[in-house]
Amino acid sequence: MNLTFYNDEATWLHRLDPRTKIGAVLLIFIICLCFNHPLFIAVILAGVLAVFATAKSIKVLWKLRILLILLFVFSVILWPFFIKGKTILFQWHGLEVSSESLLYGFAMGLRLMTFVSAGLLLLATTKNEEITNGLIRLGIPYPVAFALATAIRLAPTFADAGATIVQAQVSRGLDLDSKNVFSRFKRFAPLAIPIFISAMRYTNFLAMALESKGFRPDAPRTSYYEPQITGRDWLVLGSLTLALAACLYLRLSLHWGIIIAGRL
């Protein structure tokens, strides 16, 4: 599977300052937490999807369709068993499912999907280097920002190595389709050990290459991409802050968008 999410286009979203996009994602996260009614969260999700469309990046979302569907399905199935509501739909050996808890499950599923989509929107429209740059300018210490960016950068590399390792061991007769739990455990070592060792070698080598190019985490350095905050950035941040204020007002003063009170 290809884990590179960046989608090289030249839309307005790609041109936003990375700081703006990081801030915007955080604002969307908080807006999501304002409501627990599925309809309200669905509206937020629809908004995020619309932005995806304007960023010409729906195909990035499509890559993760399975993950998104799984998140949703599990949430809808599991939440109702842990939450109590008034309108009982059915009872079975002490377990009960109410229409409120079912709707709450829907809401949580949609919320998870919105979280993942918003994060993906950032990754789809922002280069790894821009994210690092943005984090540093937001005051995150360089080593932390660099480590985070490196993790994002290396995920696809290790996934590729992992895929090759799986093929190599399957070629030797490793049967990944077997259902037996014990044999599943036995399958772990032939895959995990080469993946771990190749990751170790790779990172060690990378560290050598970085130092050889004069990189040191504590030294000042210039940046080839220098994002600028423009009027557009302020517009995006301003509208999202207004939206957040409006949502807080709806929830806290008008008590809208609530399925189960007292919960996020």
Added chain:
Amino acid sequence: MTSSILFDRLSFSYQNSTAPALQDVSGEMTRGSFTMVMGHSGAGKSTLCCTINGLVPRFLRGDYAGRVVAEGLEAAKNSVPDMARTVGIVLQDFEAQIFSTNVELEMAFGLENQCLPRTAMAERITAYLRVVGLEELLRRDTATLSGGQKQRLAIGSVLAMETPVLVMDEPTTDIDPEGRRHILSLIRKLRTRERTLVVTDLDAEAAVQADQVWLLKEGRLLAKGKPAEILTDSALIESCGVRPLATVALFQGMNWPGRPLTVEAAAAEIKNRRLLRPRRPEGRAISALSPGKAILETRNLSYRYPAGAVNALADIDLTIHEGEFVALLGQNGSGKTTLAKHFNGLLKSTAGDMLVRGRPVNQYRRPELAREVGYVFQNPDHQIFAPTVGEEVGFGPRILGMDRKALERNIAEALDATGLSGFEERNPFLLNRGERQRVAVASILAVKPAVIILDEPTTGLDYVHQRDTMEMLKRLNQLGHTIIVITHAMWIAEAYARRSILMKEGRILLDGPTAAVFSDETMLAKASLAPSDLIRLRNRLGLAGMTLADMVKELQSEAVPPGSF
């Protein structure tokens, strides 16, 4: 001539290692010179490279004695990032050193560390991308580059830092022939009066253009001198694990005067000195292949990667018979590996059929298929996991449910065939690359598959290990295994494969006896390939033999006796 790099009684051994990596190396490289460092794997070439910018001993630690001075800076006394202003180094594994997400950012990385202002960066990026020939790819995602392009980008990003010393550790390893040609011509271009070049390579053909050749053996600097002095001594360079130049070897074998370093020089020499009578080259007899029963068959096989826009394989019709020794040749991306992965069902064709012994591959259960077709991946480290060689080799047969007696016998036979008898209790992670490669082959062999596919089995191996690996495959072939080798090393196909298949853009361009395929240099050029120097000379002389010994025999029967000059 001013000194640029000075090695003064340099010795080094890595932590946790008893054998020294470098012993008492002394020598000087002058400013503006081009030095080629050669030697067997484990001779200390990479270690030597890493001492120049201080990666050894500042990053890779161990016992260090002596001194290395580069442009007046003593490497061990400065940090690696400080040395980076003077010494640029392109490390061996180009995949791992490309870090940025697009080409221009990769070029900018070192410049950002030098705190260059943006405009100056942009100028250098444009200038040096042109030098390495990647100016069209400014905004490309680095993950989508070919191996050769990645290597050129790695070189370009170091060049942009404009260091007076440039070190490249095996820049042509693991690259297809066309990429290799690009890089060798790039190295030629990089020679200027101001820049000191240090390059390591496994291949003597790359060293011809150098000012100096340094030969390392077991950590010692065995010899240094001009290419014409070092490369003409076939015995010396072979003792250092370097394949002798074909032209020199042929002239030595024929007892001809002169030691030409290139095919062109050799051809001119033969013509001028009239070493051969005029002859009619077209009378070459190439024996046809005598195939056994069909074992692998593809019928109109096509394949498209899930995200791909074009077919990676298109209408492949191919039959491979029992007992064949086949080389699959072509550029990266020509479809060799994709095709081979159909042979053992790792990939499922999008159209057409893949048959193993006449039965569709998807009707086989995985364990059944593993007994028919074994696949050795390029990098042995992608499969080695067990604490001992014995367990590693026994993994396949054990999961296929072989009983204890058969298991032990198969392990012993596999180790014997790969020359690893006595290694049962050794830790595979502590073996050298050549030995790990053999462990990987043994672990496939232990299952006794009828067909063994090997993807680039000689990458990263020196000449001696390459030859050992190929001789082992030859023995296995004689024992009845069908061997399919995917390779970029032309001499391996020439010397060992009886049948060669040329691929280009997902199609088969040419398929036939190796001796015939390698006679057709136009077709090879169409697939962006060229025969080795030995076979180019063979074709020019119109010989039939594919090995040095056969060519000498053939020539001796008709050459002018040496007395008649």
